Amino acid sequence: MNYFIVAVMGIAAAVVAYQIRSDAKERNGQFLLVSIPAYAKELDDYKRIKAQYKRAWQRQTIAMIISMLPVLFLDSLIAMIYLMLWFGAIIMTGYWPMRKYRKQLLALKAEKQWPSQETKYLQTDLRLTVKMQNYKDKTIRFLCPLCLNTMTVFVSVQYHHWLLFSCAVLMIVILLSGCWWLFHLSNETYSDEHELNLLLNRLKRNQFQKAWSYLTLADALFLFGITISFDHPLSFWLLFGGMLLVMLLVADGIYTIFHFQKTKEQMLSHHQTAFSDDQCWTVGWLGPVYNNPYDPRLFISSPNGMQMTLNHAKPGAKWFYYGIAAVIIVIMGGIFGYPYYLDQNHALSHLTIENDHLCVTSPFYEKTIAFEEITNIDWTDDLGNGQRLLGTDTIIYQTGKYHYDQYGDCELYVAGLHKSYIVVSANEGVYIVNDDDEARTKEIYEEIERMMAP
């Protein structure tokens, strides 16, 4: 377990170190988000700051790696807490060297009176807008992920996997929203040259759509694989091949965006980019922050070129954060809040006996076991040690395939907050069920026992 945590920390450290390095990188006449004239790059003072920053970044990366090692000697729970604290610390301190040396560079710039560029106009290539109107989007590439997600919806309905059904519906919504956004992507005027603008905008549309189709296809494949393997376990090689394909698609999707950003950087290396005013950028705790009231765009490319960031001068930025918070609240409410509400109103899990069948019904699961199939029945208030194999566990309810030391492999249909269970051993396997009312679970158990008594 601890080796796994160290591996996770290693990946996190690599991502954070790379992100910080690429945010600060010298590109398009800027270093540490400060515009530098070409002649200044040969000055000793500039070279000194650049070298000092590089050394500070190296020291910070080494410190991140060394601080991972104590996890190997800690207890699993403490290691998890350490992981969270460590992650918070590297995020909060990650941009400290960049802030320090950026301040020094700005002071040097003011001292040497290097020319500062101040752009207060939005420049738009009108001919580019006219030509890009006729760009044909390749909608066909999104057909495959859409079909796979639709199939997942049907399969999950057939097998009553409501959580997977919700995931598939959500994925369709995300896929279509992403497509709508990409088809309505505004054109960017990168330079004064029309042909270069046209080439880059065509490339951007094509590459972004390609990357989105790969990422959504990988997700659709993953979800479809989980859905079908629920009831028909896949062979190791099929599972391995599927996972490999998913990983390749994700990697190719990320590489496509990376490749576009590299090409853009090369093509624009001799052009001044719009809004490169030093005052537009600040380095916050979590990275570069863009704030430019003269820029009407809400989403802009982040300095590393791989992601998007917000223009915090626009009121839309505030609403974007509210929207993110609302989505998190809705998702958490759906996963924990709604089941908890049902549980408190005794509507989460209901045990009944109908026509010689034991039935457990819930908005999240449903199971019927015929009495003639039951070989043994038992009641317990402690299931002992166990783990989930394939299913859902939200603490409030548990459903799917589990393994318990006491009962072996079994299927659970239980309201997790009520420690009163009926363990049914049947011809097809072991089932553990309960009602969201502990007394009723006991009552049903006694009734079945009476009915099955010779």
Added chain:
Amino acid sequence: MMIQLDFHSDIPIYVQLRNEIIRLIASGQLAYGDPLPTVRALAADLHVNTMTVSKTYALLKQEGFITTDRRHGTRVLPAESVGLENVESSLSLLASEAVIKGMDKQAFLSLCEKLLDNIHYEKKPLESN
């Protein structure tokens, strides 16, 4: 063919956009009969509301600089002698401002001449399509 908008100016965006399109026509960058983008596409690229671009197009159409039809969309098609009274009143105001601020007649006329030399508008026959 660049248009520049200042989002912090006191001049409304739709007026700035109208002025920029007229400047492009006068400088020859937008030729007679050239198509203009759709309201939706231009609004997206300028990051403004579609109503703003729509208002600009309506104003340019009313002033006789552009024309819109179902088949060809919006095109630069300045109608001669439409809105000339507007030019006269604007020029009269500018001349008054120049005189009040101390510019003499000769300086004003040479400035006008210099600005007119930068205008390369030329009416061409439309391609039949």
